[in-house]
Amino acid sequence: MSARWSADSVLSLAPDDSSRRAAATLARPVPWNGTGTAGDLVWGLCAGSGKNPYQVIVDLTGPAYKCSCPSRKFPCKHALGLLLLWSDGAVPDQADSPGYASAWLESRQERAERTTTPPSRTDAAASATAADSQGAAGQKAESAARRAAERAQRVTDGLADLREWLRDQVRAGLAGSGTPGGRAGAANLMATRMVDAQAPGVAGALRALAGTAGDGPGRLLAEYALLHLLIRAHERLDELPEGLAATVRSRVGYPVRTEEVLARPAVADRWLVLATRELTDAAVPGRRIWLRGRATNRWAMLLTFADPNGTWQDPATARLRPGTEIPADLHYYPGQPALRAVIGARHGDPVRAGQALPADDGAALLAQWAAALEQDPWATTWPVVVTGTPVPSGGGQRWQLADGTGLAFPLTDRDSLWTLLAVSGGRPVTVAGEWHPNGLVALTTWHGEQAVTL
Structure with a gap:
């Protein structure tokens, strides 16, 4: 017991x-x-x-x-x-x-x-398998190459349909598609087409268009432009630099096997766990975990998802909590800027970390965001650690985080900010979270050396 x-x-x-x-x-x-x-x-x-x-x-x-x-x-x-x-x-x-x-x-x-239990085999069956292994490996490689080529063609055909759809939206004008109902209905139909074309990343971007309701036609046109840029980039995939090509493939939704990621170079460090974010809007619930290396100062994002049987696919990763650190090797997924990673070798158990790394000010936050967009124009999320004071705006209906230089960032997407306000008490606090185009999502703050999840 x-x-x-x-x-x-x-x-x-x-x-x-x-x-x-x-x-x-x-x-x-x-x-x-x-x-x-x-x-x-x-x-x-x-x-x-x-x-x-x-x-x-x-x-x-x-x-x-x-x-x-x-x-x-x-x-x-x-x-x-x-x-x-x-x-x-x-x-x-x-x-x-x-x-x-x-x-x-x-x-x-x-x-x-x-x-965990492998199927039993007789000695004769094992010998036969060993004798045929070379031929089977060749057939497997050929089959994998054929499937990859077929998928690439399906994606290409699907993106060609999307290009024509985007042109139709612009030709017809944005008034009809600018309403929440019209936008969601047309975009969801095209998202279903992208799922059939095995481009789930594009399908997710199309479904997200419904969330831009009320932002006006300018925002909608900007999202259409980014989709068109992704289509053109995919058409020139073989001509792009390696890092940018990997980013395009990721945004379209091509899969990358974990074994391939673990074969990439390892980055060893003591990784601070700074924030976690629950992902409840997708078909499969997940958790996003933000780490930063003490020595390398590099950011890393871990993703884990829930299985239908009520467990996490990677329980050890899901148990990581803000305010701890873990000595480990991380392996980054291909793409630029390198952000998503998977844990390889662990060199110890998570321990309490104390205070976070030195925080940035607002100017540094914006500079990092600009550098990220330069490498990945489709980025929508960037990790931040910033120091500021929560202050009211909009007649007290909204809140911002103001740094010491006068820059202020809207605080968004939280059910309640009372915990942050209580820890702050009107004084500057360090906040770890996610920067999005519409503002800062505060996920963790610190009361002395104690991490407080928001």
Whole structure:
């Protein structure tokens, strides 16, 4: 049986501050029924807005989570609330788990066994395989090359259709497509065509056009121009410098296997974990983690996604939390500027890091963003560590982060800024987050040497 965790350990698993607050309201017996724990399994039924209670299960060894609620956050507030109850000793020990919990645990174990147990082979079969390995390897390489060529042709054909669609939008005028309904409907139809053409990156850019509603035709025309630039770049893919060609392929949506990335040169450092961002809008929930090397001062972005069975594809990466650092080798994906990476060899466990690296001012932030756009014109996100004071604007309805030179950046995309305001107390604070064309998303701040997730 696992030792009870502290409440702080449970809350550190929360994807954001609103999840922590919601979990605290569920950490009481009233909404729960049929709770129990046996071995490394914790379960319970939580009353929700529907007729049937949510079935909530946690496997402490992952940890891994399963909840029947519709939330796309991972773990959801119900799983966190159940863990808070369990950590407080309010979940009774049971001899057996209920059917829904046992079935989920068994399915997880079966998948793990299929992944780790290789099929048995007779000596004769092994000898035959060894004899035919060279021919099979050649056939596999030829097949892979053929599939790659077929995909490239499908992408090329799809982008040609997109080019004609963009021309039609401009010829017809932006008035109709500038309305939210007209824009979303036409763009979503073309996004479906891009999925068929195996260009998921372009499909995502088209679906994002609906989010530009209210920004006027200038913003829409700028997005159309970037798509047209991507099409032209793809047409000249073989003529582009290696780094830019890799960026174009990434923006279109060509896949890169992890094995290929791990074969690239390693960058060893003590990597500070500065911020995390939950990705709940995509088809598969994910988590974006921002690191910065102490010695190299290089940024790195890690991505991990949730499996349908309630676990992270890379649990060790998903458990990284702001305010820690890890000695490790990172391998960067091809592209410019080099940003997305995967962890290779780990040279120790994550430890508390204390204060972040020295922060930039607003001018340095804008210079870094300009340099990033020079290398990747389609970039929409850039990591930042900046010092400033939260100040109100727009009659107190909006907030900005003002640095010591007078530059101020709008704070966007947060449910609440009360945590940041409380830590600041009207004084300058260091903030780590993401810079987007419409402003700064604050993800982490520091109270002394304590990282505070926003």
